[in-house]
Amino acid sequence: MSNEEIIRKFREKGVRVTIQRIAVYRAVLSSHHPDVDTILRMLKKDFPNLTAATVYNNLEALEKAGLIHKVLTDKGKMRYDGILEEHHHLLDTEEDVILDHFDEELTRMLMEYFRKKPIKGFEISRIMVQMFGRTKKEKE
Amino acid sequence: MSNEEIIRKFREKGVRVTIQRIAVYRAVLSSHHPDVDTILRMLKKDFPNLTAATVYNNLEALEKAGLIHKVLTDKGKMRYDGILEEHHHLLDTEEDVILDHFDEELTRMLMEYFRKKPIKGFEISRIMVQMFGRTKKEKE
DNA sequence: TTGATTGCAAAGGTTTTGCAGCTAC
DNA sequence: GTAGCTGCAAAACCTTTGCAATCAA
Numbered sequence: 065m066s067n068e069e070i071i072r073k074f075r076e077k078g079v080r081v082t083i084q085r086i087a088v089y090r091a092v093l094s095s096h097h098p099d100v101d102t103i104l105r106m107l108k109k110d111f112p113n114l115t116a117a118t119v120y121n122n123l124e125a126l127e128k129a130g131l132i133h134k135v136l137t138d139k140g141k142m143r144y145d146g147i148l149e150e151h152h153h154l155l156d157t158e159e160d161v162i163l164d165h166f167d168e169e170l171t172r173m174l175m176e177y178f179r180k181k182p183i184k185g186f187e188i189s190r191i192m193v194q195m196f197g198r199t200k201k202e203k204e
Numbered sequence: 205m206s207n208e209e210i211i212r213k214f215r216e217k218g219v220r221v222t223i224q225r226i227a228v229y230r231a232v233l234s235s236h237h238p239d240v241d242t243i244l245r246m247l248k249k250d251f252p253n254l255t256a257a258t259v260y261n262n263l264e265a266l267e268k269a270g271l272i273h274k275v276l277t278d279k280g281k282m283r284y285d286g287i288l289e290e291h292h293h294l295l296d297t298e299e300d301v302i303l304d305h306f307d308e309e310l311t312r313m314l315m316e317y318f319r320k321k322p323i324k325g326f327e328i329s330r331i332m333v334q335m336f337g338r339t340k341k342e343k344e
Numbered sequence: 345t346t347g348a349t350t351g352c353a354a355a356g357g358t359t360t361t362g363c364a365g366c367t368a369c
Numbered sequence: 370g371t372a373g374c375t376g377c378a379a380a381a382c383c384t385t386t387g388c389a390a391t392c393a394a
Contacts, residue, residue, distance in 0.1 A: 165323065170317065187337045190337070191333060196328070222348090265349095
């Protein structure tokens with residue numbers, strides 16, 4: 065994505081443009097669920113003075129603007145996701161594994177369900193289904 | 205629940221019985237998604253020497269035994285849930301609050317959905333929907 | 345008896361905060 | 370000009386670990 069494109073996106077969302085913020089955004093887009101430390105390491109080359117505080121600040125700003133999503137690992141660590149596509153999780157109850165599960169039909173069905181049957185006193189912004197179970201062993 | 209009942213449950217699951225463990229289990233059952241600190245404070249009266257380490261140990265043991273569930277807040281904090289009945293969660297993205305959402309229709313709809321459209325290579329035993337969003341302020 | 349649990353203290357790791365100087369708008 | 374951002378250091382926070390004494394089975 066070109067810088068101009070990113071800057072346009074930021075402006076659209078009322079997000080201030082700084083080179084660090086653009087870099088953080090790029091880092092999230094270009095890697096798979098990075099955590100803060102990973103992002104820091106990725107950007108240290110270009111921004112030797114960059115610190116965790118700034119990365120956190122920017123991730124928060126980008127998330128508030130709806131440009132990225134926060135994902136929590138099973139251990140409660142923050143990771144970030146630049147793919148805004150809704151997805152769900154398969155959690156292995158024995159092996160501590162989380163798998164992404166993309167299922168547009170499911171997502172749509174749930175959105176529709178809650179549109180018809182809203183929850184009193186709660187405004188939903190995102191729905192995620194967690195399926196607990198076991199990964200089936202494949203015959204070999 | 206009587207002590208005898210709890211002890212029977214523990215034995216059934218092969219969980220060692222200690223008074224601290226019983227107390228931690230009671231604390232989870234009797235409160236809403238408590239975090240470790242809340243449990244500690246609840247039990248300090250009766251167990252002045254109780255420490256976080258022991259609470260963590262016991263929560264882990266109880267979770268492994270399937271007697272309670274671990275839930276992660278939107279902020280990545282561990283909370284525990286003693287309700288094993290199927291239900292869903294509303295997670296406040298601002299306030300570190302978890303609300304239970306009982307909705308049999310939703311649960312049934314999802315079970316039906318996955319019965320018709322099973323996930324290849326994964327056997328579902330429990331489905332939980334997490335809805336992230338904001339608790340709406342009531343007009344006063 | 346022996347393997348698990350407790351409680352204490354300390355460490356570990358992640359995220360947040362305060363603040364002075366700087367920057368985008 | 371001013372509200373917001375950066376970078377630094379320190380603090381805050383939550384969870385885990387090591388270990389000696391104790392306890393359940």
